[in-house]
Amino acid sequence: xxxxxxxxxxxxxxxxxxxxxxxxxxxxxxxxxxxxxxxxxxxxxxxxxxxxxxxxxxxxxxxxxxxxxxxxxxxxxxxxxxxxxxxxxxxxxxxxxxxxxxxxxxxxxxxxxxxxxxxxxxxxxxxxxxxxxxxxxxxxxxxxxxxxxxxxxxxxxxxxxxxxxxxxxxxxxxxxxxxxxxxxxxxxxxxxxxxxxxxxxxxxxxxxxxxxxxxxxxxxxxxxxxxxxxxxxxxxxxxxxxxxxxxxxxxxxxxxxxxxxxxxxxxxxxxxxxxxxxxxxxxxxxxxxxxxxxxxxxxxxxxxxxxxxxxxxxxxxxxxxxxxxxxxxxxxxxxxxxxxxxxxxxxxxxxxxxxxxxxxxxxxxxxxxxxxxxxxxxxxxxxxxxxxxxxxxxxxxxxxxxxxxxxxxxxxxxxxxxxxxxxxxxxxxxxxxxxxxxxxxxxxxxxxxxxxxxxxxxxxxxxxxxxxxxxxxxxxxxxxxxxx
Numbered sequence: 001x002x003x004x005x006x007x008x009x010x011x012x013x014x015x016x017x018x019x020x021x022x023x024x025x026x027x028x029x030x031x032x033x034x035x036x037x038x039x040x041x042x043x044x045x046x047x048x049x050x051x052x053x054x055x056x057x058x059x060x061x062x063x064x065x066x067x068x069x070x071x072x073x074x075x076x077x078x079x080x081x082x083x084x085x086x087x088x089x090x091x092x093x094x095x096x097x098x099x100x101x102x103x104x105x106x107x108x109x110x111x112x113x114x115x116x117x118x119x120x121x122x123x124x125x126x127x128x129x130x131x132x133x134x135x136x137x138x139x140x141x142x143x144x145x146x147x148x149x150x151x152x153x154x155x156x157x158x159x160x161x162x163x164x165x166x167x168x169x170x171x172x173x174x175x176x177x178x179x180x181x182x183x184x185x186x187x188x189x190x191x192x193x194x195x196x197x198x199x200x201x202x203x204x205x206x207x208x209x210x211x212x213x214x215x216x217x218x219x220x221x222x223x224x225x226x227x228x229x230x231x232x233x234x235x236x237x238x239x240x241x242x243x244x245x246x247x248x249x250x251x252x253x254x255x256x257x258x259x260x261x262x263x264x265x266x267x268x269x270x271x272x273x274x275x276x277x278x279x280x281x282x283x284x285x286x287x288x289x290x291x292x293x294x295x296x297x298x299x300x301x302x303x304x305x306x307x308x309x310x311x312x313x314x315x316x317x318x319x320x321x322x323x324x325x326x327x328x329x330x331x332x333x334x335x336x337x338x339x340x341x342x343x344x345x346x347x348x349x350x351x352x353x354x355x356x357x358x359x360x361x362x363x364x365x366x367x368x369x370x371x372x373x374x375x376x377x378x379x380x381x382x383x384x385x386x387x388x389x390x391x392x393x394x395x396x397x398x399x400x401x402x403x404x405x406x407x408x409x410x411x412x413x414x415x416x417x418x419x420x421x422x423x424x425x426x427x428x429x430x431x432x433x434x435x436x437x438x439x440x441x442x443x444x445x446x447x448x449x450x451x452x453x454x455x456x457x458x459x460x461x462x463x464x465x466x467x468x469x470x471x472x473x474x475x476x477x478x479x480x481x482x483x484x
Contacts, residue, residue, distance in 0.1 A: 005029050005166040006483075009073055009223040010250070012169055016062060016072050023058035023072030027051050027116055030074045034118065034167045040141045042162040044079050045087045046119040054116040061114065069230055071114030076168035078159050079120035080127055081107045081214075082203040086117075090205045091135035092125045094325045094332045094350030104203025105235045106172060106214045113230045118168050122158030125352045126322065127179055127207045130423050132157025133411060134354040142187055142408050144452055144484070150408040153183035159217045160187035164484070170218035170227050174204060176211045177310050178403075178430025181442035184217050185403040185455025188444045188483060190472070191217040192224050195463045196437035197242035199228075200235035208317035209240070211310075211434045219483060221443060221473045225249035228465065247466055255470035258292030262471070263396030267303040268429060277402045277454060280445045284400060284456045287478040288471065296396055300388045305381050306432035311424060312365050312378035313435075318355075319362025325350060357420065386436040393461050398471050401429050403442040403455035429457060439465045441472050444481040453481075 004012070004021055015021045031048045051074060058072030082088050082100035089095045103111070111117070124134040131151035132140040140157040142150040143165040152161040156173030160183030163171050173180040175193035184191030192215045199214040206212060216227035229250060234243040264285060269278065285295045327333035327346030334345035351359070365374035392399065404426055409416065416423045433440040438459055445456040456475065460468040 005033055008219045009070075009169050009226055012073060017067065019062070023055040023062070023116065024052060026072065027055040027074050027118070030118055030166070030168060033165065037165045037167050040143060040161050040165055040167070041138050042122055042140050042158040042165065042167055043076070043119045044089055044091065044122050044137050044158070047086060047117055050086070051116050051118050058114055058116065068112070068114035069226070070110060072116060073114070073169050074116045074118050075110060076118050076121045076159060076162045076171040077107055078123055078156055078172050078174060080123060080174050080205045081172055082205065083107055083117065083120065086120065088120065088205070089136070090126050091123045091137055092351065092355070093136045094346070096136070096332055098331055100203070102203060105200035105237060106204065106231045109233060110172070110230055115230070121162055121171060124155035124157070125355050126205065126318070127155035127174055127176055128318065128354050128358050129154040130178070130182060130426050131409075131416065132183070133417070134352050136352060139411050141411065144188060144408065146451070149411045150452070151186065151411050153186035153408065155179040156183045156191070156217060160184050160189050160191065163187070163189045163217050163219060170216055170223055172214060172231070173217045174212055174214050175434065176207050176314060177434050178427045180215045180217060181403050181430050181440060181455065181457060182426065184442045185444070185453065186408040188453035188481065189217050190220055190224050190441065190443045191215060192228060192441040192465065192468065193433065193439065194228060194232060194465055195439045197240055198232045198439070198463065198465070200233070200238040200241045202235055202237040206321040208314040209321060210317060211314060213434070221469055221476050222250055222253055224441070225253060225469045244463055249465065249469055252466050253469055253473050255467070256292070257288055257471055257474050260293045260398065260471065261396040262288050262293050262295050263298035263392055263399040264295060265298050265300045265303065265392070265399060265401060267300050268401045274405055276448050277405060280454050280456065281400070281402050284445055284475055284479075287475050288400070291474055298392045298395055298399070300392060300432070302381065302384045302388050303432060306385055306435060307424060307428055309378045309381045309385065310427070310431040310435060311361070312374050313382065315358040315362035316366050316375055317362065318358050319366060322355070322359055354420070382435045385432050389436045389438060398467055399459040401457045401459065403429060403457040405429065407448045407450070407452040407454060433459055438462060439468050441468050443472050443476055445475070445479050446481065
């Protein structure tokens with residue numbers, strides 16, 4: 001079989017079940033791609049030997065007929081998921097040599113379903129960033145780069161780059177303000193942020209606890225549906241996990257969109273929106289209209305406050321979550337003359353600039369005298385943004401928007417690095433979804449004039465990932481995006 005790493009997960013499972021390939025053969029092919037693709041810097045830790053042992057077990061299960069949902073499928077794991085006895089760094093110096101004694105619930109679910117783990121994928125440090133340039137281990141290079149090295153998007157940039165470069169069959173990601181969807185858009189992949197509470201957060205290193213959610217990045221919609229079915233589920237170890245049955249997502253991908261009302265928010269078409277992005281947005285709406293869907297303009301009036309709200313609440317939660325990294329209990333320690341020096345030296349040396357910036361912002365908005373002025377107002381605005389979506393869903397079944405206002409930009413772009421606000425503005429179409437806790441998927445819709453992928457976003461009602469997958473599958477069929 002020619003280049004088995006180009007197959008989707010579903011195609012690979014069929015080939016494994018038919019004994020056309022073995023899991024060991026498949027895993028070796030991905031390991032070879034990992035070695036050839038090291039210049040992409042997608043992996044922080046490679047686990048080739050461990051993966052081959054898992055693949056051997058998978059082959060035995062196929063021989064005995066005891067194969068599971070993802071038996072023998074080689075995955076990449078974002079280095080924010082704790083993996084037992086495998087180094088987990090969050091792409092930070094402060095956790096450079098942390099080896100967890102336990103497994104995150106999401107990765108345990110994948111292991112229980114027979115997945116093979118190739119290694120831990122690079123990301124923005126503690127998932128804080130939109131370009132994968134804040135990693136202690138250096139930036140990830142977008143596989144779509146030509147003459148200039150481009151960013152893969154963040155924070156799950158290593159995950160999207162590894163999938164795009166066929167260095168894993170699919171990957172896990174986390175999404176706090178667009179960190180699955182933006183990399184998927186920049187790298188020509190498909191990625192879904194499920195409803196908040198659909199996947200357990202246990203064992204995932206926290207950035208902003210009320211916003212973080214795990215999800216898959218894969219080659220197409222059906223692969224994402226299959227991966228999410230494995231990753232999701234109620235977990236008693238996570239108080240934010242919802243006790244709601246997980247649908248058989250891949251086998252429900254046969255829904256008709258005829259009569260479905262697709263909302264198009266007028267606030268997502270600001271003055272100066274990139275013409276190519278706007279054109280593909282219109283094209284996606286036309287695809288659905290041709291299949292009998294009803295396209296309806298809707299309003300999300302508080303959209304203009306979403307970025308400001310997010311960049312108050314997320315740093316506030318980060319400030320609290322990252323207080324545990326003090327050089328005393330675990331992780332990197334810098335010596336000092338006294339306890340205060342130890343704290344200061346450890347956190348100054350252990351955290352990168354972007355993480356320090358967000359801790360400072362978060363600490364400021366939570367401090368006496370500013371808590372009411374910033375944090376409480378942001379929480380009230382979050383509720384209004386959530387209410388906007390709930391009102392909109394009285395008029396429509398799903399919402400269609402672009403994923404990002406731009407395509408992948410060069411690594412080291414001064415306009416982004418010198419003014420962090422410019423980087424934050426790239427999240428304009430994604431952060432409101434996290435604030436409202438809704439499911440949202442990004443899929444590639446086409447290429448820009450300079451040959452780079454553009455993503456389209458579908459936002460669903462709470463716990464209605466089935467409709468999101470179904471509508472996305474129809475756009476995917478019509479767009480006929482060619483994966484490279």
